[in-house]
Structures are given as structure tokens and as C-alpha cells.
Amino acid sequence: MRFPMVQELLGQLFQKPNTNPFPAAQLPPTVTGLLEKVGRGEAALNPPVPVPAKLRGKMTYVRETCIGCKLCLKVCPAHAIDFIEGTKKIRIFVGQCIQCGQCTEICPKQCLALSDEFLNASHDRYADELVVD
Amino acid sequence: MKTIEVKKPSGYATQIGPAHPALKEPVMFSLDIEGERIKKADFVPGMAHRGVEWMGMRRNCIQTMYLAERICGICGITHSISFSRAVEQIAQIQVPNRAHYIRSIVGELERIHSHLLWAGVAAHELGFDSAFYLAWRVRENVMDLLEYLTGNRVHYAMIQIGGVRRDIVPDQFPRIEESMKFFEDAYAKLAAVFLDDTTVQMRCRDCGVLTYDEARELCPVGPTARASGIKKDVRIDHSYAAYGDIEIQYQTPDLLTGEVRGDVYDRIITRLLEVKQSIGIVRQLLAMLPDGPLLAIPKPAVLLAKLKGAAGEAVGRHEAPRGEVMHYVRLEAGKDEPAAWKVKASSYSNYMAWIPMMEGEQIADIPIIAASIDPCISCTDRVALVRPDSRQILTKEDLHRLSVEKTRRIQAALAK
Numbered sequence: 001m002r003f004p005m006v007q008e009l010l011g012q013l014f015q016k017p018n019t020n021p022f023p024a025a026q027l028p029p030t031v032t033g034l035l036e037k038v039g040r041g042e043a044a045l046n047p048p049v050p051v052p053a054k055l056r057g058k059m060t061y062v063r064e065t066c067i068g069c070k071l072c073l074k075v076c077p078a079h080a081i082d083f084i085e086g087t088k089k090i091r092i093f094v095g096q097c098i099q100c101g102q103c104t105e106i107c108p109k110q111c112l113a114l115s116d117e118f119l120n121a122s123h124d125r126y127a128d129e130l131v132v133d
Numbered sequence: 134m135k136t137i138e139v140k141k142p143s144g145y146a147t148q149i150g151p152a153h154p155a156l157k158e159p160v161m162f163s164l165d166i167e168g169e170r171i172k173k174a175d176f177v178p179g180m181a182h183r184g185v186e187w188m189g190m191r192r193n194c195i196q197t198m199y200l201a202e203r204i205c206g207i208c209g210i211t212h213s214i215s216f217s218r219a220v221e222q223i224a225q226i227q228v229p230n231r232a233h234y235i236r237s238i239v240g241e242l243e244r245i246h247s248h249l250l251w252a253g254v255a256a257h258e259l260g261f262d263s264a265f266y267l268a269w270r271v272r273e274n275v276m277d278l279l280e281y282l283t284g285n286r287v288h289y290a291m292i293q294i295g296g297v298r299r300d301i302v303p304d305q306f307p308r309i310e311e312s313m314k315f316f317e318d319a320y321a322k323l324a325a326v327f328l329d330d331t332t333v334q335m336r337c338r339d340c341g342v343l344t345y346d347e348a349r350e351l352c353p354v355g356p357t358a359r360a361s362g363i364k365k366d367v368r369i370d371h372s373y374a375a376y377g378d379i380e381i382q383y384q385t386p387d388l389l390t391g392e393v394r395g396d397v398y399d400r401i402i403t404r405l406l407e408v409k410q411s412i413g414i415v416r417q418l419l420a421m422l423p424d425g426p427l428l429a430i431p432k433p434a435v436l437l438a439k440l441k442g443a444a445g446e447a448v449g450r451h452e453a454p455r456g457e458v459m460h461y462v463r464l465e466a467g468k469d470e471p472a473a474w475k476v477k478a479s480s481y482s483n484y485m486a487w488i489p490m491m492e493g494e495q496i497a498d499i500p501i502i503a504a505s506i507d508p509c510i511s512c513t514d515r516v517a518l519v520r521p522d523s524r525q526i527l528t529k530e531d532l533h534r535l536s537v538e539k540t541r542r543i544q545a546a547l548a549k
Binding site for chain 2: 001002003004005008009018051052054055056071074075076077078098099100101102105106114
């Protein structure tokens with residue numbers, strides 16, 4: 001009878017946990033309660049692991065340089081970009097965006113880019129922070 | 134007096150699925166069992182409706198590229214490579230050499246991650262959860278590496294028609310080599326945990342056997358075929374991307390044990406050997422990485438215009454971690470979107486191998502046998518066709534009508 005896993009498991013007893021305890025080391029009774037405490041400065045959040053340099057995160061948009069050529073609408077696989085006829089500018093819905101970055105390549109004015117911001121979860125898909133315009 | 138012969142039922146019929154805790158994805162097994170033994174096995178796929186091809190035929194080729202990547206959450210790049218190879222053949226776009234190499238590197242890294250994910254799932258199906266955690270912890274390293282190289286853990290968005298979108302620069306080589314060293318150690322550890330363990334041997338040796346002859350008749354692909362001793366690998370047989378330039382050989386279980394039995398244990402060996410092989414391939418490719426451009430047509434707008442003029446049909450193939458993936462694409466001149474797009478995922482070819490594997494085994498072996506071909510059911514299922522003229526559900530009225538009809542038939546027979 002051979003059980004090589006036993007040796008591995010015994011070794012793991014003396015190792016630090018492999019996961020990053022985010023947002024807190026222990027599961028709080030309520031997450032919103034924890035966040036309120038953080039807001040009052042009574043508790044601190046355990047930061048997420050650092051992201052690599054070229055992470056594809058939330059879109060950024062420089063409204064002033066946009067010329068309204070609609071090329072980004074043509075390549076967006078997720079139909080996440082709306083063109084607003086009145087202002088000739090675009091609006092990006094982050095909840096629908098798949099962060100492929102195809103629009104950043106086709107944009108002739110380089111007014112679109114991907115940031116390294118990745119905490120985009122929200123209850124409301126049309127929340128202010130999830131609509132870039 | 135006429136005796137009525139009652140046919141004694143041979144056993145007990147049971148169904149597993151379409152949704153069942155032992156299965157990760159929807160598929161239905163119907164089994165004739167006798168005691169604990171499976172006498173006859175059958176399965177019903179097509180439980181997941183996706184309509185992804187329909188969506189693809191309403192988007193232009195660049196958009197469909199990203200849609201193709203989302204067919205599978207594990208082997209996304211295999212679908213985008215297959216699709217782009219099909220489109221490149223139609224539009225006669227020559228992919229630069231450097232792009233070929235980067236495609237192969239990302240493909241091999243994905244193979245490592247997919248096989249480790251499978252090893253974890255298989256261990257979990259056996260009830261060996263500590264090995265499951267070990268395999269998935271090790272897998273995090275390659276996920277981090279893929280995130281470092283491509284910008285995302287799962288959907289890499291690396292492939293563009295005519296090349297790749299991101300470069301692998303010499304600054305990144307040390308980080309890749311660090312991971313490859315890590316996986317060499319991890320391979321030794323995982324091989325010990327999976328292959329030397331008495332419990333794993335007792336559960337997997339001579340369980341779910343697919344013999345060489347059965348495998349030849351049923352034509353499975355990928356590790357399922359190679360574990361039965363069939364030498365079959367798209368990377369070697371129809372070499373594409375950078376695979377023609379490197380040393381690569383078929384990974385069959387006899388390389389490690391000296392024999393081929395075609396059981397679940399052999400499928401574990403094959404996948405672990407392929408992890409080791411992929412480490413070697415990534416190192417070879419990095420050492421030989423040629424200079425040059427990344428894209429044949431760097432401007433997406435120019436690419437779209439060229440694809441609009443292209444017409445023809447082609448098949449793109451890729452050796453996914455589960456076996457051969459095939460994309461059929463037809464483009465028509467003057468149309469942005471593909472006129473036809475058909476995806477054959479690798480599990481489609483492996484499904485039929487389930488039947489000989491399951492027959493004669495015990496009910497408790499079903500989860501590990503089902504998992505042993507590494508099925509990707511939602512990637513394979515496309516559309517369930519329900520014909521309006523053939524109704525499967527009988528309503529109360531239908532039953533009543535059938536009953537009345539039968540009474541009429543008997544009355545007519547009596548009257549004669």
C-alpha cells in the first residue's frame with residue numbers, strides 16, 4: 001500500500017496558505033458590515049494580488065479626441081458600444097464589454113484604451129461606474 | 134387454452150442525467166443494469182442549446198473570432214486558432230512565422246492548464262479531494278503565466294486573423310522559464326500522487342477499457358485515442374503553426390509503463406505525459422522564436438475590407454487538449470459575416486467511446502469513466518432540433534384518441 005499524497009499533505013501543514021485572503025482573512029458576518037467598517041476606518045481590507053502589467057481591464061475613453069467614426073462599433077464582438085447620434089460620441093457598457101481590446105486597435109485617434117481596473121462587479125449593470133462615456 | 138408468455142425483464146433500467154451531481158455538464162446516460170453491473174449503456178447528448186453558430190453568422194469575421202474563443206471556457210484558443218486557420222486559407226493570408234510560434238506557445242500553455250484541470254476533476258470523481266486541490270493549486274501557476282502573457286486568465290484574445298495580437302518579448306522569457314521549472318517539479322509530484330497511489334491504481338486499472346480495435350472502429354481523438362495505443366495527433370499528422378519545426382512525438386502510455394491497456398489509468402498517464410511534453414515544446418519554441426512581424430495585415434479595417442472580398446470554403450484544424458477541433462467556414466464575396474460556420478468540438482468524436490468503456494463496469498465507476506474522456510459537453514452541443522410533425526409528449530387528448538382508435542381496431546377485428 002503506497003500513499004504518496006500523505007507525505008505531501010504533512011508537508012503542507014507547515015506551509016502558508018496558497019490563496020490570498022481577499023477581502024479579509026476571515027469571512028465577516030456581513031460583507032456590507034465589513035465595508036461600512038472600512039469606510040469608518042475601523043477595519044482594513046486585505047488588498048487583492050497585484051495584477052500583471054498588461055492586464056486587460058475596464059475600458060477608458062477620451063471623449064474629446066473621439067471623432068465619431070463608428071469603427072469601434074463595427075468590430076465590437078459583444079455589441080457593448082452605443083453611438084449617440086446627437087453628440088456623435090460613444091458610450092461603452094462595461095457590463096457587456098468582454099475586454100478583448102479590439103476597439104483600441106481599430107481606433108484611428110487612440111482614444112480608447114484598457115486600464116488595469118478589474119473589480120467591476122455591481123448589482124446594477126447600468127450603474128454609473130459601469131458606463132463609460 | 135392459450136398460454137401467455139411473459140418476457141421476464143433482464144434487469145433494471147436506470148437513467149443518470151441530464152443534470153446530475155456526478156456530471157459536470159448536461160448529458161443523459163440510460164443504462165441496463167444487473168445488480169451493480171452495467172449490461173448495456175447508451176447516452177443522449179444535445180441537452181444544452183447554444184446557438185453559437187447562428188450568432189457567428191451574424192457577425193463579421195473579427196467579431197466571430199472572439200465568439201469562437203468563447204465556445205469553450207477551458208480550451209478557448211483552440212477554437213480561435215481553428216477558426217482563424219479556416220479564414221486565412223479562404224482569404225489566402227500568409228501568417229508570419231513569429232505569429233505561428235506565439236500561437237503554438239499559447240496553445241501548449243493552455244494544454245498544460247487543461248490537463249491539470251482534468252487531473253483535478255478526475256481525482257475529485259474518485260473521492261481523492263486532496264489530489265484535486267493539489268492539481269488545481271499547481272494549475273494556478275500556468276493561469277498566472279497566461280495572464281502575464283496575454284492579459285487574461287481564461288480568454289486570451291491573442292489570435293487575430295493573420296497572426297497574433299501580442300508579442301512575447303525577451304524580457305518575459307525568464308518568467309516563462311521559471312514556470313516551466315515549476316512544472317517540471319510539479320510533474321514529478323503529480324506523477325507520484327496519481328500513478329503510485331494504491332487507491333488510484335485500484336480504481337482506475339482495468340476500469341473503463343477501450344481496446345485498440347474498439348478505438349479504431351469508433352475513431353476517438355486526442356488523449357482518449359492515444360491512451361488506447363492509437364498514434365494520432367493533428368500536431369504531427371497535419372502539422373500546422375510551428376509544430377513542423379520541432380521535435381514532437383505521439384504520447385502513448387507505453388512510453389512510461391511499456392504496455393497499453395486502454396483503461397482510465399492509461400488515460401491519466403497519457404495526459405500527464407502530455408503536460409511534460411508541452412513543457413518541452415514551449416522551451417523549444419522559445420529558443421527558436423524567429424524575428425518578424427506579428428500580423429500579416431496590421432490594420433483591422435484593412436483586414437475587414439479584405440475579408441469582405443474573400444470567397445470560398447475551408448476547414449481549420451487544431452489539436453485541442455481533448456483532441457482534434459475542426460471549424461468549417463464558408464465566406465461569400467460582399468458579405469462581412471461568414472455564410473456558414475460549423476464547429477466540431479473534440480468531445481463529439483470521443484462520445485461514442487463511452488459505450489464500450491461503460492459496459493461491464495459498475496455503477497460507481499460511471500463518474501470516473503464519464504470524466505476519463507474529458508468531455509466538454511456544452512462545447513459539443515449545438516442545436517436540438519424539434520420537428521413540429523413528430524410529437525414526443527402525449528397529452529391527455531392524444532392518449533384518449535389513441536385509446537379510442539385501439540377500441541375501434543379491436544371491434545373491427547371482432548366483427549370480421
